[in-house]
Amino acid sequence: MNQLQCRLAFVGAGNMAEAIARAAIDKGVLQPSQIVAADPSAERRDVFAGLGMHAVETLGEAVAASEQVMLSVKPQTLAKVAGELSAVLTDDHIVISIMAGLRAAKIEQAIGRSLRVVRVMPNTPMLVGQGMSAIATGEHARAGDDELTMKLFAAGGRAIRVDESQMDGITAVSGSGPAYVFYLAEAMEQAARDLGLGEHAELLVAQTLQGAAKLLAESPDTAADLRRKVTSPGGTTEAAIKHLDEHSALDTIAAAVKAAAARSKELGG
Numbered sequence: 001m002n003q004l005q006c007r008l009a010f011v012g013a014g015n016m017a018e019a020i021a022r023a024a025i026d027k028g029v030l031q032p033s034q035i036v037a038a039d040p041s042a043e044r045r046d047v048f049a050g051l052g053m054h055a056v057e058t059l060g061e062a063v064a065a066s067e068q069v070m071l072s073v074k075p076q077t078l079a080k081v082a083g084e085l086s087a088v089l090t091d092d093h094i095v096i097s098i099m100a101g102l103r104a105a106k107i108e109q110a111i112g113r114s115l116r117v118v119r120v121m122p123n124t125p126m127l128v129g130q131g132m133s134a135i136a137t138g139e140h141a142r143a144g145d146d147e148l149t150m151k152l153f154a155a156g157g158r159a160i161r162v163d164e165s166q167m168d169g170i171t172a173v174s175g176s177g178p179a180y181v182f183y184l185a186e187a188m189e190q191a192a193r194d195l196g197l198g199e200h201a202e203l204l205v206a207q208t209l210q211g212a213a214k215l216l217a218e219s220p221d222t223a224a225d226l227r228r229k230v231t232s233p234g235g236t237t238e239a240a241i242k243h244l245d246e247h248s249a250l251d252t253i254a255a256a257v258k259a260a261a262a263r264s265k266e267l268g269g
C-alpha cells in the first residue's frame with residue numbers, strides 16, 4: 001500500500017468511472033498504473049484490475065496514494081463516505097466530482113473542510129468516445145486545477161468549461177439526455193415491431209438516430225429546419241408530427257427535461 005503512487009483515484013468504480021478510465025487509457029492521457037479505483041464490490045474491482053489499474057477495497061488507501069480524487073459514487077452515497085474522505089483528503093488534493101446535483105460548496109460542507117473541487121457532468125456516450133462533458137470549478141479551486149479534468153473528459157468526446165450555476169440545466173440536458181433518446185428509440189422499435197419489421201427494428205432505429213444526430217451536429221441548419229426538410233406537405237412525416245403536436249409532445253419533453261433540472265437542484269440540497 002505504501003508503495004502505491006497514482007495521479008488519479010476513483011472513489012466508486014461504477015459505470016461512469018469505467019467509461020472515464022477507459023477513455024483516459026485509450027487516449028494515453030494516463031497510464032493504467034497511474035490510476036487506482038476504490039469500490040467495495042470485488043466484481044467492480046476486477047473490471048478495473050483487468051484493465052491494468054490498481055483496485056482497492058477502501059477509499060482511504062486510494063485517496064492517500066493519489067494526487068487527484070474523482071468522486072464517482074452516487075450523490076446519496078456521499079454522506080456515507082464523507083467521514084472517511086475527511087480523514088484522508090488534504091489541501092494538495094484536487095477533488096473531481098461527477099455526482100449529479102451536488103454543488104462544490106455542498107461537497108465541502110459534507111466533508112467538513114474547504115476543498116479544491118472541480119465538478120463535471122459527463123454522459124454515457126463517453127463509452128464510445130462521443131461524450132458531452134461540462135466542467136465547472138468550485139470557490140476554492142485554484143487556477144489550472146481543472147487541467148487534467150479537461151484532458152480526461154476531452155479524451156472521451158467534447159468537454160466545455162461552464163459556470164457552476166449552469167450545472168443543473170446541463171445535467172438535465174446532456175447528462176440525462178441520452179436516456180431521452182433511448183426512450184425515443186424504444187418507442188420507435190416498438191412501432192417497427194408492430195409494423196412487422198421485427199428483425200430490422202434495431203438497425204433501422206439505431207442508424208436513423210445516428211444519421212440524424214450527425215446531420216444535426218454537422219449541418220448549419222437548426223433542428224427545426226432539418227425537421228421541416230423531412231416533412232413533405234401532405235406526406236407521411238406530417239401525419240406523424242400532427243399526431244405528436246395533438247398530444248403536446250414538444251411541451252411534454254421540454255417539461256421532462258425541466259423536471260430533471262429540478263431534481264438535480266433538489267439533490268444539491
Ligand SMILES: NC(=O)C1=CN([C@@H]2O[C@H](COP(=O)(O)OP(=O)(O)OC[C@H]3O[C@@H](n4cnc5c(N)ncnc54)[C@H](OP(=O)(O)O)[C@@H]3O)[C@@H](O)[C@H]2O)C=CC1
Pocket residue numbers: 011012013014015016017038039040041044059072073074075077080081098099100121122123124175176
Ligand atoms: N450514469 C450516468 O449517465 C451519469 C452518472 N453521473 C453521476 O456519476 C455517478 C456514478 O454514477 P454511475 O457510474 O452510473 O453509478 P454506479 O452505481 O454504476 O457507480 C457507483 C459505484 O460506487 C460504488 N460504491 C458504493 N459505495 C461505495 C464506497 N463506500 N466506496 C467506494 N465505492 C462505493 C458502487 O458500488 P455498489 O453498486 O456496490 O453500491 C458502484 O460500483 C453518480 O453520482 C451520478 O450522478 C453523471 C453523469 C452521467
Ligand SMILES: O=C(O)[C@@H]1CCC=N1
Pocket residue numbers: 100171175176
Ligand atoms: O440520473 C442521474 O441522476 C444521473 C445524472 C445524469 C445522468 N444520470
